[in-house]
Amino acid sequence: MSVLVIADHDGKHVRDTTHKTVAAAARLGDVDILVAGKGVGDAAAQAAKIDGVKTVLVAESDDLGHGLAEALEALIVPLAAKYDAIVVPSTSQGKNFAPRIAAKLDVAPITDVIEVIDASTFVRPIYAGNALETVKTSDAKKVITIRPTAFKPAGEGGSAKIEKIDAGGGAKGAKFISEEIVKSDRPELGAAKIVVSGGRAMGSAEEFHKIIEPIADLLGGAVGASRAAVDAGYAPNDYQVGQTGKVVAPDLYIAIGISGAIQHLAGMKDSKVIVAINKDPDAPIFQVADYGLVADYKTAVPELMAALKQAGK
Amino acid sequence: MKVLVPVKRVIDSNVKARVKPDQSGVDLANVKMAMNPFCEIAVEEAVRLKEKGVVTEVVIVSIGPAQAAETIRTALAMGGDRGIHVQSDTDLQPLAIAKLLKAVADEEKPNFILMGKQAIDGDNNAVGQMLAALLGWPQATFASKVEISASSAKVTREVDGGLQTEEVALPAVITADLRLNEPRYASLPNIMKAKQKPIVAKPAADYGVDIAPRLTVLKVTEPPKRAGGIKVEDAAALVAKLKTEAGVI
Structure with a gap:
């Protein structure tokens, strides 16, 4: 089985969530990573070091740099033809675009996975985590979001090849205006000890x-x-x-x-x-x-x- | 302008879900149900847009069993104009819901769709995004501020690390986050008035879309319980425990 993980990064650095998602994805098969954004050369080089990654695909455009879901859809849906599963960290960004891709592929997304039982069976929390459901999908292709806190990060000792690819058709109908991202010296909430x-x-x-x-x-x-x-x-x-x-x-x-x-x-x-x-x-x-x-x-x-x-x- | 607002009936957000002993699901018998909190926020935003004169018609749609009509009534009491009840006695999955909503949108041709970002039962956070994809529309999810103009919407979104503002061309799907507004309580006169507002009911099967489940739920279990902890006397005792017993500082 071949798996495409979509990297979570801040433009310069690949986040720890990516390593955790790779660890989960490796349970399914061979892992390639897509680093989509703008000026993401350093992040791509870091992604290439993650254990178990075969190829790092790099796609760059302004729309991808702003993480617009429509641009990610235009990029990832054609790529999905070559993969059996698309695996995405369940961050606000991942939650934003992953279901869009699933719908385009006519696949039921499996969200917030906390355990991989086998290639089509997964455990996910429901009702605010007051219950856990084990679901088996009948879809040949899978679109999965991973709850990063549930997995140990993959190590860094690899040297995957890096391949530039076309950025796709852009974000039709959507335009980035501005952002207010809080700058802080503190560790990120999702990754802090x-x-x-x-x-x-x-x-x-x-x-x-x-x-x-x-x-x-x-x-x-x-x-x-x-x-x-x-x-x-x-x-x-x-x-x-x-x-x-x-x-x-x-x-x-x-x-x-x-x-x-x-x-x-x-x-x-x-x-x-x-x-x-x-x-x-x-x-x-x-x-x-x-x-x-x-x-x-x-x-x-x-x-x-x-x-x-x-x-x- | 017409806005379509999908709403879902779920377990009341103050009730703790309990897993059935046979692990077949969550026990919803005799449990208080209510409109999903994020759906309430979407209804409120749509009604406010109507009150401001931006929107002329607020159409509420819900997919589910007979009781889904009560949820539609609640939304009509908040200020919706009319309802569409897509009848289904089986629990449909997000992809099927998105396909049915697309069929409703194809018929209704709203200028935009405003809905909750997530239902608090399945916690999928997926239907809005899937609906936008199926319609080929842009999306603005997790909205904390919405400004509608003639041909576009400017939406401030809650994202990891802060806020992002984007502009989407209409028609578009907008999903509401918690801080978009504080939903009103329907007044008694409005609850009475809502009883007269029209709700059209149509079986899900009549929409001619594939709503067969793709996921089989093998079991639903309780999460591992945390072992009960202890109470400490004071801050010094707490630090001692964290240092020697837990080893986390």
Whole structure:
């Protein structure tokens, strides 16, 4: 079976999500990678090093550089003729274009896969992760999105050949206008080993900034937020952890002032160690927390900062 | 301008789904059902566009069993003008839904389609994108802001890392994210008025599209449970546990 993985990258670097998607795709067969974008030479060179990759295809255009779904469709649908499966990381970008390709190929997409049983059988979460469904597809060709946190990344020791290909027909009917991407020195939320998240209890954007960010920085972690905190404007939308936001599985997840709504738990309950700080002893977050501290964050977080510093952090 | 708004009836978002003991699916008997939250946001946006005079007609469509008509009524009470109920007693998969919606769009010829980005039962986040592809229309998914002009829509989208704004030519499919708006509660007079609004029902089979399932659900299981944790006394105890027991700092 031959598989085409669509790389997730930021223009310069291939993201860790790509390595994880390659690991999942390698369970299906031989893997080629497509790096689509603009000025992606470095990213393509990195993709060529991922273990198990046979060929890196590179396609460049302005529309691809903006990741427009229509341009990716025009590029990938003709390429799909040569492959048995198209495998895409389940990022906001992947979720945007993968179903489009599936529909054009008349294939039922299998989204957010967390386990590959065999070449046509997969496990995926449904109902905010409160149930897992095992599905078998009857489609000869497969379009699959992979939840990266569920797979260990493929290593880097390969040297695949790099091949330039035509960029396809562009984004018919769609035009990029602008973007506001948050620049941060912190690790990316989806890939961070430690995540510190704040909830509605923060009460304001200033408080969120004052409480959550310093402790995340002390630990070298990423900052997350509950939907309630984002809805209230305390944190930007891309901080949201949950069913419809980001799904994270860090080594350590610290939830501060987060009650633990079903949809939030869906985004973090696969973390290795969960810490919850909440003044309500009955908050649902304590049911998934390995370590719970029933306390007002206003006193608990400064104490925690002090204790961490004393412990050499 | 006419806007078509597909809506889905799902388990209420505050209810925790429970897996059936025989692993055949999720138990929906006697469970509170409601309109999918993202669909509510799409309906709200369509109604606001009508209130602003941008849109003249809001057509609601839902695919499902008899109770799907209740969901259409809810959308009509929020301000939709009329409904289309595509009747199906079997649980259709996203590809089949997209094909049926395409057939409805071919008949209705809306200027654009506004729908939720994801249903909270299947969590696929796929139908809008597939519908756009089948229609050959551009798409603007995960919208947090929508501005409609005569021949295009300017849409701000929630993406990893921030926001992206793009312009799509109409007709197009736009899918709503959480922060597009806060849906209204239908008032009692509007609920009464909605009872008089027309809903046309038509069996899914009559649309003449292939709705056979491609995926077979072999089983539905409970996710592995996290072992219960402990409560710690104070911050110092927490740090000690993280350092020596968990080894994560």
